[in-house]
Amino acid sequence: MSLPQRRITAPFDWGRFHSYRVFDEFLERFVLQRKSYITLHDGRLNLDAAWDDIEERFIAAADESSDVVFETKVLAQFDGASEETKIVFANVEYLWAMPMENISAAKKRSYAQRWFRDRETSSGERFFFNDPHTIANPGSWYLRNKYYEIVAALRVLKLVTREPGFTDVTALKRRIAEICHSAIYEGVPKGDTFAVEKVCGIHSALLHLADPDRYESIISASHRNQICAVFGHVVENPSPDLEVLLKQIRATLYPSHGVSEDPDFKYRWFFYSKDVRPLWIDKKTRKEQRVSSAIFDVRNEEEAADLEGAKDEVTGHRIRRSAKLVKAAKERDKYTCRACNFHFQDQIVHVHHLDPISEYKHPKDTKPQDLLTLCPTCHYLAHYWLRTDPQFKRLEVLLEMLKKLKPRCN
Ligand SMILES: [Zn+2]
Ligand SMILES: [Zn+2]
Incomplete structure (x- = not known):
């Protein structure tokens, strides 16, 4: 053996x-x-x-x-x-x-x-x-x-x-x-x-x-609490120990929000990097935090298909998504929002991944059924609700909520 x-x-x-x-x-x-x-x-x-x-x-x-x-x-x-x-x-x-x-x-x-x-x-x-x-x-x-x-x-x-x-x-x-x-x-x-x-x-x-291996360099207690409050939900089994939770959050977010290819930065803080900072700093309420995170997530997803292939070295930490898959999802849904039926000249609509975190982690595993066409408004709302409760990763639950809200943008 x-x-x-x-x-x-x-x-x-x-x-x-x-x-x-x-x-x-x-x-x-x-x-x-x-x-x-x-x-x-x-x-x-x-x-x-x-x-x-x-x-x-x-x-x-x-x-x-x-x-x-x-x-x-x-x-x-x-x-x-x-x-x-x-x-x-x-x-x-x-x-x-x-x-x-x-x-x-x-x-x-x-x-x-x-x-x-x-x-x-x-x-x-x-x-x-x-x-x-x-x-x-x-x-x-x-x-x-x-x-x-x-x-x-x-x-x-x-x-x-x-x-x-x-x-x-x-x-x-x-x-x-x-x-x-x-x-x-x-x-x-x-x-x-x-x-x-x-x-x-x-x-x-x-x-x-x-002891830098064990403790993050977050100098302010309120920053530590804010970061845990804003990003805690991305971790699958969040630890009640905030120091451990910070490490879990960083490990989960690094593939998507890391801004440097330098492997040293995996060991250093990145909560203060310019991309991540606006997501939590000065966000006084959970609501503000969720809105800014939703805006970030939507932007990231919208850029994802463009980043496929050649630009990997520059943007390797952003999500990547096959442009082909994106196009297929839009065609399948007839360029129409699955929640509110918004449609305009086969344009404007976004493609949302039901589980953005798993897409960060395993971009290659994205399947057509994980993707759905949403109008920008429904898309922001989807990410907003996802920040409140992981049950919105489920298609039926998400669509039910969005239909109930009936965003009147069309
Ligand atoms: Zn999305
Ligand atoms: Zn919509």
Whole structure:
């Protein structure tokens, strides 16, 4: 009896993107060696003393007024602080900004430069990198929430630097992932120093950097919820664990909504790509989400037959459909909408696939009976209802609903 062949896939090399490599370097240098990462000071830092000092200056003496900018507050709070305290704070602040695309390299360097001269400050790749080497573009609230984000980062770093026994970055990242996962899904224990009650995106960022294979880089909790609400229905057995669900959604949508042939992008987020973003971002209600998704789906289906053949390399992730099949379906239905009988000069009508998701996955399996002619209005409605309930994949159910609605466009 021969054993089934086992395919061994090499683990994805996250280190090819700077943010993951820089994160590892930061942990190695700052947490394991207790040295500054963003300045050139080489002395071993007394982190315990620094955490206490930062707690006194940044937390106990926090300035709650909103009319003073973060920078001004920090300069006042750390006025007269030791060099060590400033180094530690600047490193933590840098970590908050490091993986974000929309925080400039100059800004990332400025946290050290406010206290240290240019030649005392590190330079190079750890500051200067762009997409795809960053992990996210976090949105204005991440910047506005900076004070709390930094406090949350302080807590994570203080916890891991107080726990003994980390000898390598891998074990350290495992622990950081645990701390951040529990902060996101169970909340932060109130008694902790640097405890924040607000939801902080830094936990998601660190969770992703620490264990990118398991956790998506969706920095905002509301984004995570929105994505799951909008796309949850495309997954056959949706997991109640949102992180798992995000992975399921991405795996399901990648063949249709992926925008790049680059296999690396399978491992990276794509919910923020320009095609997918409008489907969920700023869609406040389920209704808005469904309408924008329906518009996208119809457009995609309409382009499908044109993309057959030669254009595959460019548009390989869109659905493909045989132009012959499309024509056959229209002829069979006499260029007439099967739901409302709209007909105009053998033009205008669309061809709808009863199960668009299965068409994304197996375009070659499309059969004539999966396709039906619909007018544009009925077609949009079909996709709208499909977003509410998968029973509208069934021809009779779909036609019954559309006939009941009787769109009066003709
Ligand atoms: Zn359709
Ligand atoms: Zn119609």
